[in-house]
Amino acid sequence: xxxxxxxxxxxxxxxxxxxxxxxxxxxxxxxxxxxxxxxxxxxxxxxxxxxxxxxxxxxxxxxxxxxxxxxxxxxxxxxxxxxxxxxxxxxxxxxxxxxxxxxxxxxxxxxxxxxxxxxxxxxxxxxxxxxxxxxxxxxxxxxxxxxxxxxxxxxxxxxxxxxxxxxxxxxxxxxxxxxxxxxxxxxxxxxxxxxxxxxxxxxxxxxxxxxxxxxxxxxxxxxxxxxxxxxxxxxxxxxxxxxxxxxxxxxxxxxxxxxxxxxxxxxxxxxxxxxxxxxxxxxxxxxxxxxxxxxxxxxxxxxxxxxxxxxxxxxxxxxxxxxxxxxxxxxxxxxxxxxxxxxxx
Amino acid sequence: xxxxxxxxxxxxxxxxxxxxxxxxxxxxxxxxxxxxxxxxxxxxxxxxxxxxxxxxxxxxxxxxxxxxxxxxxxxxxxxxxxxxxxxxxxxxxxxxxxxxxxxxxxxxxxxxxxxxxxxxxxxxxxxxxxxxxxxxxxxxxxxxxxxxxxxxxxxxxxxxxxxxxxxxxxxxxxxxxxxxxxxxxxxxxxxxxxxxxxxxxxxxxxxxxxxxxxxxxxxxxxxxxxxxxxxxxxxxxxxxxxxxxxxxxxxxxxxxxxxxxxxxxxxxxxxxxxxxxxxxxxxxx
Numbered sequence: 011x012x013x014x015x016x017x018x019x020x021x022x023x024x025x026x027x028x029x030x031x032x033x034x035x036x037x038x039x040x041x042x043x044x045x046x047x048x049x050x051x052x053x054x055x056x057x058x059x060x061x062x063x064x065x066x067x068x069x070x071x072x073x074x075x076x077x078x079x080x081x082x083x084x085x086x087x088x089x090x091x092x093x094x095x096x097x098x099x100x101x102x103x104x105x106x107x108x109x110x111x112x113x114x115x116x117x118x119x120x121x122x123x124x125x126x127x128x129x130x131x132x133x134x135x136x137x138x139x140x141x142x143x144x145x146x147x148x149x150x151x152x153x154x155x156x157x158x159x160x161x162x163x164x165x166x167x168x169x170x171x172x173x174x175x176x177x178x179x180x181x182x183x184x185x186x187x188x189x190x191x192x193x194x195x196x197x198x199x200x201x202x203x204x205x206x207x208x209x210x211x212x213x214x215x216x217x218x219x220x221x222x223x224x225x226x227x228x229x230x231x232x233x234x235x236x237x238x239x240x241x242x243x244x245x246x247x248x249x250x251x252x253x254x255x256x257x258x259x260x261x262x263x264x265x266x267x268x269x270x271x272x273x274x275x276x277x278x279x280x281x282x283x284x285x286x287x288x289x290x291x292x293x294x295x296x297x298x299x300x301x302x303x304x305x306x307x308x309x310x311x312x313x314x315x316x317x318x319x320x321x322x323x324x325x326x327x328x329x330x331x332x333x334x335x336x337x338x339x340x341x342x343x344x345x346x347x348x349x350x351x352x353x354x355x
Numbered sequence: 356x357x358x359x360x361x362x363x364x365x366x367x368x369x370x371x372x373x374x375x376x377x378x379x380x381x382x383x384x385x386x387x388x389x390x391x392x393x394x395x396x397x398x399x400x401x402x403x404x405x406x407x408x409x410x411x412x413x414x415x416x417x418x419x420x421x422x423x424x425x426x427x428x429x430x431x432x433x434x435x436x437x438x439x440x441x442x443x444x445x446x447x448x449x450x451x452x453x454x455x456x457x458x459x460x461x462x463x464x465x466x467x468x469x470x471x472x473x474x475x476x477x478x479x480x481x482x483x484x485x486x487x488x489x490x491x492x493x494x495x496x497x498x499x500x501x502x503x504x505x506x507x508x509x510x511x512x513x514x515x516x517x518x519x520x521x522x523x524x525x526x527x528x529x530x531x532x533x534x535x536x537x538x539x540x541x542x543x544x545x546x547x548x549x550x551x552x553x554x555x556x557x558x559x560x561x562x563x564x565x566x567x568x569x570x571x572x573x574x575x576x577x578x579x580x581x582x583x584x585x586x587x588x589x590x591x592x593x594x595x596x597x598x599x600x601x602x603x604x605x606x607x608x609x610x611x612x613x614x615x616x617x618x619x620x621x622x623x624x625x626x627x628x629x630x631x632x633x634x635x636x637x638x639x640x
Contacts, residue, residue: 079372080372080373082415082416082458083415084415084416088376088415088456088458089376090373090374090415090458091373092369092370092372092373094369118610119610122609122610123608123609123623125368125371125608125609125610126368126371127371127610128368128369128370128371128372131368235637261610261612262611262612262613263605263606263610263611263612264605264611265372265418265419265605265606265611266418267415267416267417267418269415269416273416276415276416278372278415278419280605280611283611283612283613285612290603290613291602291603291613291638292603293601293602293603294441294442294601295574295575297574297575297576299576299602299638300638305638312617313615316617316618317615317617317618318618320618321618
């Protein structure tokens with residue numbers, strides 16, 4: 011299934027109105043003066059099509075910051091039953107880097123060891139994803155990690171053209187969503203060229219680059235395990251965990267129980283955790299395998315560009331720039347990598 | 356809509372994080388802080404574990420934690436967990452009585468390499484509560500005594516009152532082909548045995564480095580370094596040395612990220628790793 015059509019701007023809005031009548035819709039909305047977030051949409055006019063990045067990645071639609079895994083009862087015949095959210099929804103306006111993030115969550119939650127996380131799987135099955143192309147700012151470095159043209163994970167993908175959007179119909183789910191939208195037409199040759207140029211211009215506008223081929227990073231990091239860069243970076247880091255929270259590919263979670271007031275029932279919840287937090291690798295004793303901040307800082311980079319790269323065959327970074335933009339200590343993910351690479355080249 | 360489903364007729368994936376309720380049918384006080392819980396599976400099924408594997412134990416409202424199985428696979432219809440009262444969950448467990456129910460998921464992990472131990476001498480080095488998972492292995496070896504060579508157990512605790520399974524240790528000692536040495540860091544007035552950390556016992560036994568598999572569970576983690584150095588001095592090959600690692604774990608199925616060491620996950624790739632593997636794993640011990 012792969013075809014291309016053109017959807018003019020009013021037709022896109024009509025489609026979103028139709029989506030809202032049938033199901034829930036999550037899309038980028040304006041939050042602050044210059045910030046955007048993915049949010050549940052009440053009115054299709056809230057939807058923003060032109061933005062650089064949202065504060066949190068669309069990960070929050072598939073693995074929410076906090077969710078109930080199971081409900082339990084403590085009295086009488088004790089037991090528990092899973093809480094699975096499989097309500098269909100549409101996720102609109104996902105940029106290529108965030109599509110890559112969704113693919114990488116799939117690897118971690120569904121493909122790894124052939125064990126499917128049922129909560130992620132149900133939402134993944136329930137969602138229809140509409141991607142949209144973007145123009146970068148100074149934090150973006152998608153071209154260095156090869157995600158600038160990602161389509162994987164999307165059911166429809168939109169590239170802005172003068173007349174509206176060139177739509178790549180990538181799955182039958184995507185085709186079904188277009189359904190009987192009458193106002194679609196075949197793209198003409200100049201529209202196809204326009205869309206192609208969009209991708210090229212985007213590549214040209216990227217200013218943030220890795221100094222080395224990303225494929226070399228696992229080997230480089232392996233040799234630079236004891237590098238002073240980790241110590242130096244850690245001196246500025248507050249271990250606040252913002253970098254991992256805003257990351258589209260960070261998937262570590264913590265689990266805790268909540269109980270109702272008469273203590274008869276409750277729920278077991280999971281929430282996003284961060285390897286930057288002091289207690290992340292704490293065990294009985296107490297012994298902490300990463301009790302020193304440099305080791306936690308190092309773990310983040312090694313995990314993304316060595317451990318998970320080796321495990322899944324791709325870097326667990328999509329070049330979205332969120333961690334660098336959000337860091338209160340102005341620690342730059344690419345600068346740290348470039349410093350490390352500079353030590354060996 | 357959030358669908359609540361009854362746990363009985365769901366594909367297993369849906370129940371990935373849902374524990375099965377099991378009954379405590381026996382509780383034995385081993386020390387002031389350690390209790391042995393015997394847990395019966397519904398329908399008196401067998402847990403079907405390998406020595407060295409662990410389960411995730413739940414008490415609803417208090418949480419879930421990984422606990423190594425303490426009984427041998429030969430024990431049918433029930434299994435045992437030896438748990439030290441340490442945190443919130445284990446304190447809540449210590450409050451429970453026979454007949455109470457707890458939640459269990461698992462067994463998880465790789466377990467000890469019992470296949471490659473066949474016909475070999477076995478050296479077991481245990482520290483403190485590290486003996487609990489090793490008891491599963493020891494009882495397995497004794498149940499299949501002819502399959503394995505000599506069994507040497509070196510066991511160290513802080514003080515004599517911390518010694519676990521004292522009665523069974525006497526029985527293991529009595530068994531032909533076994534050698535059991537116990538040491539304590541701080542002897543009591545009536546202690547007549549060895550004094551010193553567990554590594555001081557190495558000089559008291561004879562090990563054939565060409566025909567011995569070593570399995571060790573000691574703590575705190577830095578103790579592994581001392582045990583490892585002793586073993587290398589004895590010229591035991593590093594792929595004949597196996598350590599079981601402890602980590603914070605939330606899921607047991609390689610998803611939550613807490614137990615990651617490099618590109619390995621202790622919950623699915625471990626908890627048992629060979630010396631050769633551990634040497635390459637940063638932050639492992």
